[in-house]
Amino acid sequence: MPDLEMIETNGDLFASSVAAKIREHLPSDGVFVDVGGHGGHYTLVAARRTRLDGRVVVVEPVASNAAIIRRALRRNGFGNVAIFEQAASDVTGSSTLALEPPDATTGLVHASVGPATMSLETERRVAAIALDDLAIDEGLDRLDVLVIDSDGHEFEILEGAAMVLRTLRPVVMITVVPGDEREAIELLATSGYETDRIAQRTEQVLLLGRASPA
Numbered sequence: 496m497p498d499l500e501m502i503e504t505n506g507d508l509f510a511s512s513v514a515a516k517i518r519e520h521l522p523s524d525g526v527f528v529d530v531g532g533h534g535g536h537y538t539l540v541a542a543r544r545t546r547l548d549g550r551v552v553v554v555e556p557v558a559s560n561a562a563i564i565r566r567a568l569r570r571n572g573f574g575n576v577a578i579f580e581q582a583a584s585d586v587t588g589s590s591t592l593a594l595e596p597p598d599a600t601t602g603l604v605h606a607s608v609g610p611a612t613m614s615l616e617t618e619r620r621v622a623a624i625a626l627d628d629l630a631i632d633e634g635l636d637r638l639d640v641l642v643i644d645s646d647g648h649e650f651e652i653l654e655g656a657a658m659v660l661r662t663l664r665p666v667v668m669i670t671v672v673p674g675d676e677r678e679a680i681e682l683l684a685t686s687g688y689e690t691d692r693i694a695q696r697t698e699q700v701l702l703l704g705r706a707s708p709a
Contacts, residue, residue, distance in 0.1 A: 625655030
């Protein structure tokens with residue numbers, strides 16, 4: 496079996512910070528949703544944490560990325576993960592993705608919601624789903640940790656998760672660019688969340704939101 500820690504974070508200190516917070520807030524029988532699964536780093540952390548009694552849901556719109564996650568799950572013997580090849584958004588329907596060429600080393604494809612803006616990008620229409628609809632469809636009556644890493648589409652995803660935030664009250668970890676930090680904090684506050692910055696690198700800030708005491 497490959498080294499799980501290396502699969503999870505590839506030595507990335509920022510990703511290691513996220514992984515540590517997942518372990519801190521996700522109980523062994525908990526439910527975890529990973530929006531923008533990419534290579535499955537956080538999915539693997541959660542899958543190991545909940546492998547006996549919990550549940551993991553991944554929303555990843557790029558089929559080749561989803562295939563990489565499935566292979567990693569099989570290698571590590573995790574069977575408690577459901578993968579949805581859709582783009583999380585504010586409404587259920589369809590979205591346009593701008594896809595960069597696959598990484599030469601990992602094969603992972605970086606994608607963002609919206610039309611292509613660079614010459615090497617290609618566009619693809621994909622199914623989109625609001626997290627509120629996903630929760631209903633999957634019968635989620637519990638959600639302990641929600642991670643969102645979606646390259647600029649975070650606010651739409653939060654808007655599509657209004658019911659989830661209001662009723663299930665998960666811990667929310669969201670990655671934003673530094674200029675969007677205040678807006679993210681304010682948007683989470685409208686759902687009754689208190690938010691702290693827990694990690695930062697040049698192009699990304701990791702925020703952690705907890706439901707305010709009633």
